[in-house]
Amino acid sequence: MGGTWFWRWRSNPLRRRDDIVEAWIVLAVWTVMALGGTAAGLAATHTADEVFARQRAERxxxxxxxxxxxxxxxxxxxxxxxxxxxxxxxxxxxxxxxxxxxxxxxxxxxxxxxxxxxxxxxxxxxAPPSAREAAVEAGVVGAFAGLALAGAVHAAGTLVRWRLDRRRVEAWGREWDLVGPQWGRRTI
Known part of the structure; x- marks a missing residue:
């Protein structure tokens, strides 16, 4: 099972350039989703917490x-x-x-x-939110911000992978047009 996870990275005569590109895209998408989503969530939480603290100070x-x-x-x-x-x-x-x-x-x-x-x-x-209400609300804002970024990155990655799949299907069609007619011939 462990070998099937990284098949695009291993040397393989059937591996195409698009397979390598897709592997890098998947790696980049997951990295940005994890790190970028976390960073966006923390930044949004911090910003919301500052806004609520300012409200408590000004009201x-x-x-x-x-x-x-x-x-x-x-x-x-x-x-x-x-x-x-x-x-x-x-x-x-x-x-x-x-x-x-x-x-x-x-x-x-x-x-x-x-x-x-x-x-x-x-x-x-x-009335400004209490410290506890503000913490919960800031956490929810941060969670939504992180999920929104992760969702947008995932959608962009899915779109790029879909385009790669379309390109592969078209390449297979062109190759089949060249090889397919030869399969009908008889060899003796």
Whole structure:
């Protein structure tokens, strides 16, 4: 079994130049898939982790007061989400008072205190992912990036090998056109 794996590398009178080219292509594809996919995955994970860390550093919670009564409202986002739009008031980092619509839990009454997230300019933003959530999300991003690169390289390698196979079939056809008619002759 071990000898059949590397048959393209061994000296063989039936081995064609295309067989050697295909062997190098397969080696290159697997190497790029393994090393390149790993490198792409690690780079994407690192980049995503930096983005999430920057979000955690730039966003901070602020206490706000709900100005609308959410006790009877149904969710404007998704009926089963348990959240709806409500008007809230909070203090921005520069000390100014701001009001805006934001997602709040349904069932809250006007005057309820809620925690919102804002950036350094006082604009409402989504809550940053926790360190654990960010690690999981960065890992998923990295895995998809690695798999995407590996898939693209595999597809390119498959396309090149398909072209080599087509070229071999055409060469066999030309050779058969030369040799085939001789098989019909009788020899005595």
């Amino acid at each position: 901070f919670p602020v206490r706000a007061v709900l100005l609308t009564d959410e006790s009877q409202r149904t969710s404007a986002v998704r009926p089963s989400s348990g959240r709806s739009l409500g008007m809230a008031r909070w203090k921005a980092p520069d000390g100014s008072v701001r009001t805006d619509w934001t997602l709040v839990d349904t069932g809250l009454r006007a005057g309820s205190r809620v925690v919102l997230w804002q950036n350094g300019h006082g604009t409402l933003v989504t």
